[in-house]
Amino acid sequence: MSTLSFPLSDPSRQQSDADRDAVLAKPGFGEHFTDFMTHARWTVDDGWTGGEVVPFAPISLSPAAAVFHYAQEIFEGLKAFRHADGSVWTFRPEKNAERLQRSARRLALPELSTEDFLASLTAQVSADEPWVPAAGGEDSLYIRPFMFASEAFLGVRSAHQVDYYVITSPAGAYFPRGVQPLVVWVSDSYARAGAGGTGAAKCGGNYASSLLGKKEAAEHGADEVLFLDSETHTSIDELSGMNVMAITKDGRILTPELTGAILEGVTRDSILQLARDRGLEPAEQKMSMDWVTENIASGEITEMFACGTAAVINPIGEFRSEKGSWTIGDGGSGAVTLQLREELTGIQQGSVEDRHGWLHKL
Numbered sequence: 001m002s003t004l005s006f007p008l009s010d011p012s013r014q015q016s017d018a019d020r021d022a023v024l025a026k027p028g029f030g031e032h033f034t035d036f037m038t039h040a041r042w043t044v045d046d047g048w049t050g051g052e053v054v055p056f057a058p059i060s061l062s063p064a065a066a067v068f069h070y071a072q073e074i075f076e077g078l079k080a081f082r083h084a085d086g087s088v089w090t091f092r093p094e095k096n097a098e099r100l101q102r103s104a105r106r107l108a109l110p111e112l113s114t115e116d117f118l119a120s121l122t123a124q125v126s127a128d129e130p131w132v133p134a135a136g137g138e139d140s141l142y143i144r145p146f147m148f149a150s151e152a153f154l155g156v157r158s159a160h161q162v163d164y165y166v167i168t169s170p171a172g173a174y175f176p177r178g179v180q181p182l183v184v185w186v187s188d189s190y191a192r193a194g195a196g197g198t199g200a201a202k203c204g205g206n207y208a209s210s211l212l213g214k215k216e217a218a219e220h221g222a223d224e225v226l227f228l229d230s231e232t233h234t235s236i237d238e239l240s241g242m243n244v245m246a247i248t249k250d251g252r253i254l255t256p257e258l259t260g261a262i263l264e265g266v267t268r269d270s271i272l273q274l275a276r277d278r279g280l281e282p283a284e285q286k287m288s289m290d291w292v293t294e295n296i297a298s299g300e301i302t303e304m305f306a307c308g309t310a311a312v313i314n315p316i317g318e319f320r321s322e323k324g325s326w327t328i329g330d331g332g333s334g335a336v337t338l339q340l341r342e343e344l345t346g347i348q349q350g351s352v353e354d355r356h357g358w359l360h361k362l
């Protein structure tokens with residue numbers, strides 16, 4: 001049972017219907033925010049209290065708040081979809097609740113129960129229901145829960161006061177070019193996460209450490225960066241904010257195994273299940289970059305793609321590195337990649353049967 005409730009005390013909207021319609025006509029990704037945000041506070045003395053839905057507004061924090069100094073912060077990402085009958089659904093939110101709990105343990109933050117997490121999503125999306133894009137397209141309402149150390153204290157220890165918020169943002173395609181084959185730069189210089197570190201946690205620090213690699217990728221004309229393992233610098237880990245998968249000529253679907261340095265993506269897990277359902281043989285294994293490029297060159301690897309909540313499934317057309325460049329297949333969008341994408345988005349949008357019970361009504 002949920003112990004927190006999230007009442008909406010003032011339902012008046014800050015943005016006009018016309019402004020909202022203009023945003024929904026061309027949402028982009030992560031650029032526009034809705035009328036409300038959902039909040040709860042944890043203190044070491046009282047635990048979680050104070051659930052509420054309030055107008056979306058700047059957060060006032062002490063410059064000494066621990067998050068600014070020691071990055072004690074975690075987040076989640078999921079989406080709300082409108083179905084043809086007007087109802088609003090999200091996808092496998094219990095997985096996000098569990099991951100937020102794992103991230104909280106790793107970052108020494110307090111855990112939020114699955115029930116309270118689900119209640120916060122329902123409260124936020126109900127308040128901002130007009131912001132959920134119309135059925136029939138691929139647009140959705142991106143949901144961003146996050147939690148951070150708000151205690152004003154400069155000593156290094158886990159904070160005694162923590163705030164949790166949920167904000168929402170209408171979302172179209174994650175990549176500015178839309179769902180087009182990506183050029184991916186393989187970083188020789190940087191790793192995203194190391195053994196024993198926070199790589200499996202969804203914390204801001206992992207994304208901060210990816211940014212220079214992403215900048216390097218852009219300098220080489222690439223859309224994304226692929227990080228290799230920090231120890232041997234040979235095996236592929238993940239992209240800046242997405243997992244990576246390969247499809248082989250003999251019907252296997254391969255993705256790097258979860259080593260503790262890789263994010264356990266909900267989309268990653270869902271694709272492995274959908275692949276199994278269609279007779280592809282999924283394998284989570286160590287994948288050296290040399291092996292990947294050799295198998296691209298020989299035609300054994302026929303397709304590769306990036307996957308995550310925000311990016312959904314996005315084909316990869318080419319890898320570039322200091323050693324050379326490799327075009328995957330004909331450099332276009334692979335047929336199996338597109339079939340998996342269509343099936344996953346179809347389930348999310350309610351047009352394909354949800355045979356695994358992944359949808360959750362908000």
Ligand code: COI
Pocket residue numbers: 076077078240241242308309310311
């Ligand atoms: C997501 O896919 O939801 C993420 O959090 C990744 C981020 C690149 C937007």
